[in-house]
Amino acid sequence: MEIHLKLYNDVIYRMETLAAYISRNVCGVKKVVIFFAAFFILLFSPGCLFTFNSNPRIDQNAFAENPPVKFAVLPFVNKTDNLESSEIARNAFFNAFASMNYQDLEISFIDETLGALSQETDKNPLDIPPEIVAKRLGADALVYGSVDEVSKFYAVLYAHQKVAVTIDIYDARKESVIFSDSIEAFNRTIAPADSILGLLTSIIQTIWHMRRIEKIETYERLGNKMVENIPNISFSQPGRPCYIKNFSIEMPSANLKTGDQIIVNVEAEPRMQASFDIGALHRGLPMTEERPGYYKGRYVIQRGDKARYTLIKMRVGKGKLQDERLGVKHPFIIDAVAPSPPAILSIRTTPKRLYIFLNNSEDLDFDHFVLYKSTNLANGFVEIGQSNEAKFEDDDFSAGEVIHYRATVVDELGNQSLFSPDFVFQVPPQSPIRVETERIARDTIFYAYSSPYIISKPLIINEGAALTIEPGAKLVFEKEGGIVVYGNLAANGEEDYPIIMEGKKDWGGIKFQRNNNAAANLSFVQFENAKTAIAVFGSSLNGNNITIKKCAMGIYVSPSAAINIEGSSFIKNETAIHCDSKQAAIHHCDFIKNSVLLNICGKSIPQEESTMENFSYN
Template identity: 30%
Template sequence: MSKKTKQLMPLLIIPAVIFLQSCLVSTPSTLITPEIRSLYGGEYKVGPYMKEHIPLSVAVLPFIDLSGSKEGATAMRLGFYNHFSSVPFKDMELYKVDDLLTKAGLTDPAVIHKTSPQKLGAILGVDAVILGEVSDFDKYFLVLYSQVAVGAEVKMYDTKTGTFLWSGKHKVRKHEGGISTNPVGLIATVIATALNVRDIQLLRANDDLFRDMVKTIPAPSLAQAKRPPTIALLTQDTKGQPKKAGDEIKVVIQGAPNMQASFDIGQYRKRIEMQEVEPGGYYGVYKVVPGDNIEKAIVTGYLTDDSGNTTQWVDAIGSVTLDTTAPEKPEHITCIGRNQIVGLRWDKSAAADLSGYIIYRSDSPLSGHIRIGKTEFNEFSDMDKNLVNAKMYYYRVTAVDFAGNESQMAQAQGMPVAPGPTPVSGVIETDTVWYSGASPYIIIADVVVKDKALLTIEPGTKIKSKNGGLIIEGRIAAQGDNDNIISFDALEDDKLWSGITFSGVKDRENKMMFVRVKGARTAINCQASSPLIENSEFAGNADVLKIAGAFSKPLIIKNAIYKNKGVAISVSDGASPRIVGNSIYDNSGAGLTAQSATPEIVQNTITRNRNNGIEVRGAQAIIRQNNLSDNSPYNMTSAMNGTSVKAQDNWWGSAKASDILAGISGRVDIRFVLDAPWPQGKPLAVPVLDKHLGGAIKTDSYLILSNSPYRITKDVVIDGGATLYIEAGVVLEFEQKSTFITQNGGIIARGTKERPITFTAASASPAPGFYASVVQFVAPTRVNSSFSYCIVKYAATAFDIYAGSPEISHSYIAHSSQSAIYCRKEATPVISFNTFATNAGEGAIVCFGRANPKIFQNNFIGNVWAIQSVSSIYIDARHNWWGASPPDPKVIWGENINIKPWLTKENPDAFKINH
């Protein structure tokens, strides 16, 4: 026996199988006991076409498994191929077959079997294809007795015509006793290591099923002269486990003696030489080297005789995985100290083949690390009873995969600490750590972190204050994580504490991450300071973030600011914060205010705040890609004069411009909005008209305050069913003889009491009649028009109505040279709660033809005529103030005007202006 064989002998537990087709007498030296019972029966058919058209090249296609097993189709296909490859056809290797089918989009065996042989032949370039169906792949094993049943039906078809060539159908049952426990030889060692009893039985049944079946296939006439060597068995010892660098893979072949032997590991390693270590027994080893990486490769063995005839055989049971690449080392390790405990956490590894993590500890930072545990989770608690509180320990953590590759070491340090509460107050002048395990820290009085000191607060630490605050003049690193929030709160629920103040630290590094602040008068006050405040939560405070001073440039990112009593974020006095990706909602004050500052407000969600979403006064703010909706009374407010605030590419709760404008007060430029909430929303242009108007409007358009005042240089005709929307506060200045004309369109001009829309003359010293009209309604249209809270001055005829029913309410109409409202033909306007003052010519309201306006709750003051009618149509003009009670009959002309009852005093609800 060779020295190598002797070295392997102690590893053997069970003996190996010898040639599967042999039948031996049971003696103390046999490897496999004889069969108790062997049932064999098979049938085959050879088609007439086969006799004259024997194919030369054949492909064995994937089998269909009808047995319900998971591995039956693959194992039986490999078993058939092993025997078929010994028949002198030019068979296509299986990996090539599968690759070509995959490229053709055929991966499902059922679909492949339904595909015509002609199409399969065109894809594969072979003369014939073989299809198989597995009927049985059952196995039972009970200690010293096992039973295996395998069955299949295999068919061959010509690929030129699709004609049937050959079929075989067979089923084999194996009833076996146990195997011997007397190992013999190196080959037996590898087989015994690689296979268990079940695998041996499957191999033998598989072998018996196909060995004689393939002999029924008519072969080319030269087959007998070039019959290749026989192979009975191939196996390898990885047992499906991945192998790392330095490991060895042992492969054995049993077959004809005195041959040249080699094996492949998939397409990765080719023709690895094997040695014949006993008659017909060939042994080869591959040692894994760094850089070997392959998954589930099939081992293929070869025997070649002196004439060059070669037989190949594939491992029908197992595959080989080589993995020499270690996982990435763990990232972001944190240590949290408790009483005689150190808890470690790190980011979960993304390695698909991760088996766990190994933890090492030392009393010194660079050496002496010993393994203290292994875990499958991304956390570990060091609960060694010998740990000492207030002593620093040094940890290293590695990730390890199933092959045993271990990553580089990630380092951290941690210290057990005695439990709190821990009172704190006064001055911190040197670097200090507040430990989670010593929580809660009780701020008795103000704690001041001086200029050269760093206060580090561990994840999970709790801080409560009796009243005093935390004042940072140096640096703070309060970095919790998603599972270990750092919390600040008042010690007593009904009392506010002072909060955290950054005092003149400018651009020194200060971080607050995963922090929760509650119960503060001002949660964080940045005075000439630029900390990072990220992924934190602020609720139940009075005010939240106050940012002031030219040196204040903090980054406020991804925070939740909600249900506070005051303003969420206020920016003032030249501060330039970046406010990005925050959720600001349900606050009693404004979501965000900016005054005399230059904030960047981007990608925030600001909603349901009860004193406006964003307020901008004298600030050059960048406001884009935010979601602003459902704030009251407005989503955004700004000054009524001065430079417009640019607020483009935001979502305002609607893509409809009229709805957006209803939620805005002041000069806000919204020429582009988002059509859906950010980030899904896409930019949408709002049809805002230029400052100078004239010509035709045929699509819905808008006049907005940020472009005000507008100049009407010539007649503007609204046609094509369009509506012109005018935002509250807009001023329109008319040049001489100009007007709006509604041909087939309308105007919606709805101001507010505080922000009326003004229509006036484009003159520094205007006089009545300077321009023709605000609007002439010249033709019937289905598009409604409405004017409310408008100031109209210095027109010839303010509203000249030939048709339609425009609503004119809560407006101040004065200084017309001809009339304030002229109702012609069949016009039926609704005129209410207006003030008509000092209109000359024909006075305030004139009715002509079949016009029939509704006139109520108006005030008529100082007009030449209050109302005239030259029509026989009844005019309802009840409930108006006519300048006196009873009215002066000289200001009312027409027999069919009903003014009774009239108002006995001026209507206080009618809109008027203070001169």
């Protein structure tokens, strides 16, 4: 195995060296050919490989003569964009360092003490002189660390994660750094493929390599490497008893959830007091001497327990004479805390399905959402789907039906949140809908499912009211039909679901009247056959990806109004834009076969005299 790892390390080193050489000395097609030839040499060589670069600097005399015994691992500095990297690296170092013969102060005690010291001095704990910190903690030495780099790389059949950390150990008694190291850890996966099925399997393998569980393993290995070069004091120092002869830990996996059991077995001197700790989560859990010299302790994970990258520590002794041992080589995770419940934000219709939108989960170990529905509360709810995206589809519904939806969040260990508040939705009536009202006095939605909406006379949106038109909705206007906006109009379609407004020739279009509200917004809306598709009076309008076709006038802007139009198309209109305002901006628009391109303050600019890709007028 050691030969295999060394060979792999050498191959990858040569690949990286070759890539650097190719980049400097080879050009064009040759560069591509040489690189891919080298890459495919590795392609059919399977493996998951950890490699490390380390540069320790050790004061051997400081460890040989009167070495520090009690250590405090201070919070690590995070120099990366990965928010949790410093906490994970610190825990990984602490867990690995705990297997050595030094006394290590618990992280929770360190953080509590540093918090109090920071309040007293009004300084960041890491800016306080180390002698003061060590004295307050009662420590001989302080461990300072920083995470300098966290990066990932993925290329279909190859993936790697890199973490770079710096460690300094400061002996507060001697006021000097006695150990320093810079470590780089690489976790690489190369997935071979000898068939189409093998290729798919390999792609999944490399994608899995990028998941959080692989990151945890990278830090675990890094933690062991961080302490590997630290000299270990003799186990038989005066005053340090040796009662424990053997031990074992039983647990179902390295990821524990509610109901899982931890069993600790210790063989030691008989008639002792024995206990064990689960990191800082539970301390002093009792162990029973089941027969002379054999001790057993149990703990069942309870709902609400949570500890990341923790270890079992066993303790056997009499009075103040205690023998402590670390019970597992690698840290494990306890997560019996349910995620926060989600919220259903909105429901959108299309002619054939409903889209249910949830808020994104902020839980770091989020895995997926589960959606439930009920059309009869007496019969309860049924699960209709799971998704790792905050969006669901439901195509089993009928017009007028009242549906209750609720959702939960499930994390990577299977903990499930409480239900979200119920979202009650009544499916709108089926199309076509003839709009009989002349005024919208309260917030109203025009649904895509109910399209088309037929409007035969001016529809006025009162001040203080809002009309929302769903993406994919269609409005058909008769000769006298149109929309007059005193309140708010939200017509924001999508590229695949544009809002369509069309009708008989010279229908009234949309008129934005003076109001004190924020600018109106239109996006992905298609107008056709209007007399004036959009008229803006004393208001402001932002429009993007609008299409105006076969209208007498595309957009009219009054002297007191303002518009900002971007990425829109004006096709076969008599006049594309008539602007009497000095507050107009038109960017990246297409003007196709319009009789008059622009009429600005009474001056017409014919289409055939204009050649422009981007136009802005102020």
